[in-house]
Amino acid sequence: MKDMTDMIIPTYQDMLDAHERIAPHIRRTPVRTSDYLNELTGAQLFFKCENFQEPGAFKVRGATNAVFGLDDAQAAKGVATHSSGNHASCLSYAAMRRGIPCNVVMPRTAPQAKKDTVRRYGGQITECEPSTTSREETFAKVQAETGGDFVHPYNDPRVIAGQGTCSREFMEQTDGLDMMVAPIGGGGMISGTCLTLSTLAPEVEIIAAEPEQADDAYRSFKAGHIIADDAPKTIADGLLVPLKELTWHFVSNHVTDIFTASEDEIIDAMKLTWKHLRVVMEPSCAVPLAIILKNKERFAGKRVGVIITGGNVDLDTLPWIKGD
Amino acid sequence: MKDMTDMIIPTYQDMLDAHERIAPHIRRTPVRTSDYLNELTGAQLFFKCENFQEPGAFKVRGATNAVFGLDDAQAAKGVATHSSGNHASCLSYAAMRRGIPCNVVMPRTAPQAKKDTVRRYGGQITECEPSTTSREETFAKVQAETGGDFVHPYNDPRVIAGQGTCSREFMEQTDGLDMMVAPIGGGGMISGTCLTLSTLAPEVEIIAAEPEQADDAYRSFKAGHIIADDAPKTIADGLLVPLKELTWHFVSNHVTDIFTASEDEIIDAMKLTWKHLRVVMEPSCAVPLAIILKNKERFAGKRVGVIITGGNVDLDTLPWIKGD
Incomplete structure (x- = not known):
């Protein structure tokens, strides 16, 4: 891990500048709700559909x-x-x-x-x-x-500042949130979320959701330093990469909790979302709903923002359908 | 067919009243676009996502x-x-x-x-x-x-007035349209569209899209009177029912054209929409994109509204995936 002095930590102003810079090129994605999923979880869930970006992901x-x-x-x-x-x-x-x-x-x-x-x-x-x-x-x-x-996929201040614009829109589109949940892999989206909310709405708890089978961020969080796994394997294939120093900075300073979910729990949550929100999203995006369903008491009665991070799926091989 | 004097034809004012009555209970569904589908068709397509209604359909x-x-x-x-x-x-x-x-x-x-x-x-x-x-x-x-x-599924003036509220929102959400395309089965959505647009935006062409294998509306339109099929069979299972006198009134007076698509064309268009719009929608909703792809010259350069009518799909048996 590099020394902290080597790092350029993006600021809230960097995020604001990023938002102005990218606005003509990205979509202000809609926020969706489902009465059914609210009843099922006991929480009030808001889903920001970053899978609706033209290339299909918040990235x-x-x-x-x-x-x-x-x-x-x-x-x-x-x-x-x-x-x-x-x-x-x-x-x-x-x-x-x-x-x-x-x-x-x-x-x-x-x-x-x-x-x-x-x-x-x-x-x-x-x-x-x-x-x-x-x-x-x-x-x-x-x-x-x-x-x-x-341009590193996540360990880059410009990238983190850009990802942070998602939470800014999300806060504008909802009437206040108690918690924000996003999947964690390398930590780019979570870091952007931390960057934005720690200034804009520091009262919002930031929860990361991770596959049990690629739980290096969870173990890093508990250990207090980065642990990188060698070749983890999960259906949530957007979440295989480890934290790096920049994302660790945000995760270790601002994330409230990390919860994990099993492969079956992820697949069930994915199918539930396809069925009731009627959006096509990747397995990685189902980890937040999976951990909410698994830890209902933690989310009950709360206004919870969930970021649906991407929608690029191989439609020919869905995990709940057995092929030939 | 009953005599016209028996029918209560809903009016534009009925649609406005309906909109006020139902507003607290329905969603103002978002309109989505895809640069990819625009390039593919040569048209500028706007998709109104009625599959995002809580129970999953414009109905x-x-x-x-x-x-x-x-x-x-x-x-x-x-x-x-x-x-x-x-x-x-x-x-x-x-x-x-x-x-x-x-x-x-x-x-x-x-x-x-x-x-x-x-x-x-x-x-x-x-x-x-x-x-x-x-x-x-x-x-x-x-x-x-x-x-x-x-409450008849479509041959009811209250129902048609209600369906007409969709096109009113659609026109508010877009900056003018040249054409509106919706699937046709019994004709409830198309009739509501005719009801609204014939007053609000009579310059907009109204195009109905129908499966080749359930093309009774197409044949009725050409013949000038209702033709009802006996048990048509198509993957677009929301479009099996025939026109009735009320919907025939609107179709025969206001629809510009009806185009048909084959089963394979419907399935291809369905998969394309899932992939590029990233929404879960029924086969019936894919008929509009299928007929646009099939008749590109008719839609090229036009601003075309497409109503995605419903999203209640059996996720275990998708038509492009061969099961065991």
């Missing part, structure tokens, strides 16, 4: 902030990242909107659909072997060749 | 208008209908909100999920055999016993 906020914050000289060289998930497509999308190059290093084993989406948004993919060594070597080479600005 | 508008328009004496006896679809659950939902009885006659072969939903909303189900004779006999008996006011 377009941070990516757009990074891309549109570049000066013209850097912008000409474009951006670069390594990711096989929503950050790759969201960064490509943002770069496409600015008309600059985006280079993405992806394991050759990444799903074809993910590669197709990146390419649809004009992203240039360089494939690596599915190992950390290969990814780092390949990425260093790509960056040296292109000079693209590295 | 809550008409049902609520009928239920809350009853005087207290009639209300005490409740309402009654025959339906195995969204009208049954939406009428039960509206009756529950007013605290009055709702009796529903349903074929004993109706899906268990549909029965469960009606019961969850306090509806009382009387089962009949899956034949028109049995349904009519059973319904007559139930109505005689309960005195419940018959």
